[in-house]
Amino acid sequence: MKLLDLLAKLGILRFGARSGTYTSAKDRPVEFMMDDIYDAERDLTTRKDVKDLTGR
Known part of the structure; x- marks a missing residue:
């Protein structure tokens, strides 16, 4: 896991954007x-992610 991924998982660093279309709440990301x-x-x-860290 890269440093930026770890910071994102911990909620320290967030960036990016998402766009999309959906027809119902069921399909909403x-x-x-x-x-x-x-x-x-x-x-x-x-x-x-937990399995990758613990190795189990």
Whole structure:
């Protein structure tokens, strides 16, 4: 994990933009529903990130 990715996961550094179209709330990306989330894959912590850190 790069330094910028780690800072984004910790909520220290956030940057970027997202644009898109959707037809219903079901199709709406996380970036449009949450404040301060610009790239959900980079900004949000998932189980995969924890597994990568612990090695399990």
